[in-house]
Amino acid sequence: MVTPLLPAHMRDVSVTRRGKRLLGPVDLTLGKTGFTILLGPNGAGKTTFLKALHGLERLSTGAVTWAVPDDLARMRQAYVFQSPVMLRRSVRANLGYPLAILGQPKAQVNKAVEAWAARIGLTPALDRPATGLSGGEKQKLALARALIRTPEMLLLDEPCANLDGRSVKDIEALLQSAHQSGTRIVMATHDLGQARRLATEILFLFKGRIHEAGPAPDAFDAPQTPEFKSFLNGDILI
């Protein structure tokens, strides 16, 4: 029986760079299940929040504790960046990289790679350089690469910014499927419509603090704070 990764506790977490507080203090517990959407205007600290959670950002105060020791925690998570990072290799090599570095046998890696390539519709492109793909294809590839190790938790930073409708639909379908398979998802987005479509839980971030946290769709229907109300209204928050 493998100890699950979650719940995760963020206690007094803050990130300060060059005298400017980017995040915090944040006190929060992430439960075992759910599709959490992180909302907030530009500069609210969504990226910093995700990176702090994942361990890509050094904390100025506080700590993130998981149900497993820290060195194992990151192994069970996967992260999708706003701008997909493609290794300068083929699509196949990119997809298989997370498995190859675990030392899995080639045949096994290939099987997983081909299955996922089919799912995201990139089978014909398998042996082409990944850097030659379109924006939407790259992001789908990044998502498949993140899911290929079946992580317990998936973090995404505005993955659908700059993508066309078709690609957004494909990605949301993949995310829903992952969620239904039990993957815990925390995703930052700008797109309120997307938030409404996907969220089971909302976190509203403004100026580095969490102003609102609650289950969806209730949070949308009954905003508690004036900032969130303004945000839902489409106002520009300063």
Added chain:
Amino acid sequence: MKSLITALVLALGTTAAQAETMKMAVTTSFNNSGLSDVLLPAIKEDLDLDVQLLIVGTGQALRLGEAGDVDAILVHSKKAEEAFVADGYGTHRREIMYNDFVLIGPNDDPAAIKDAEAAKDALVKIEAAEAPFVSRGDDSGTHKKELSLWAGADLDPATFGEWYKAVGAGMGASLNTAAGMGAYIMSDRASWLNFDNKADLAILFAGDPVLFNQYAYIPVNPEKHAHVNKDAAAQLEDWLVGDRAKDLIDSYTINGEKLFTFNAEQ
């Protein structure tokens, strides 16, 4: 990537097995004469010995001998050689052959040394005319000879003006410089005859006995450096004073002119 590595390995190759070898330091004047190209193959034939020549100035040849980096030296600077043996770096010195030095200059001879009666007169004339003169300046046998000639004429190169150019180079390089600036220069006859870039220069003075240039062979002392190939050095010495060497040295000519005279005691 594999084919790249294969190609590299092929290019690197292996070193072939060596016959008996020894290292000898010789002067640039000796090599520039072209005599070594005649002697080495004969040595290989008769002794099955590969003599590896390090062609350096006399000064460096003596240092190489002192350090034990070579097995023997062949130079032409009697005083320095005697000191080398006296200090225990060499076992003994064996005279092999001599050639002569000549004074070379531009065809129009601004210092009029053609009419000089002796070498020292020629040098006095050059100094008086302040004609450009190239000196080896590298502490070699040739350089030391040149300095002794100035001393013989009661002149001190340290007091000379800009016309006296010490280049600090081997015979060939120094001749190049002299040719390039139309200067006077003292060279051994052999190097001059074998030199390809004579430009406007010619031999203007020769024949004075003081211009005599003796070459001697000195094996490096195995008591100071146990690793030297003393057997090969001894074999080479015997060969160099033998009849075949005498033959090859005396009959070596460039454009019909004889360069060296064998004078070893057999």
Added chain:
Amino acid sequence: MNDIWAGLSSAFWLVVTGDPDLIEITLRSLQVSLTALVIASAIALPFGTWLAIRRFRFRRTAIAVLNSLMGLPPVVVGLIVYLLLSRAGPFGVLGLLFTPTAMIIAQVIIITPLIASITHQAMRDLWAEYHDLLISLNTTPTRRILTLISDGRRALLTAALAGFGRAIGEVGAIMIVGGNIDHATRVLTTAIALETGKGDFALALGLGFVLIALALSVNLIIHALSRTEREGRW
């Protein structure tokens, strides 16, 4: 101008008649410089990459030192190696002076900083690109170095070729530590120096043209073998 024509025709005849001395010294030039390249790359490529990803206190100083080592005068390196390898020196017992091995040692010292510095600059950029992803995937430092070297191989090839160019054209150091011994340590550059010193400019120039052609060919062959110019591939 005459000299240059004489040089070109000298080069032509040497090559066309398959002059055995030319072949011997050309192969030796390649042997020395390619061996030096392989050894230097084995040191410099991982080191340059490691330097790009590792953060430590004196990092900036280390990078500055590395960059200035590129300016080491080759002839001074030759002199120091000579003094070390001479029988009168600390490593004399190895008997390496005046052998091709000594020449390789000197050239490795000369070109390693160059290759490492170029590698470092290229890998620094690539690391900035891959940084977050590789950390997120929990890669070990060794794995990171291997990934960077693999994906950055085009830049690394350029670094290696720069090193080779510096080695094949070098003359000062290898003249001192090799001694330019005929049939033992004479290579193209030292032969050119010798023939120039003898006043035989035509032959020297001929050898020079052969050297240029050699350097160009090696560049072309290496590029062809690693197929870097093929469309779309790295």
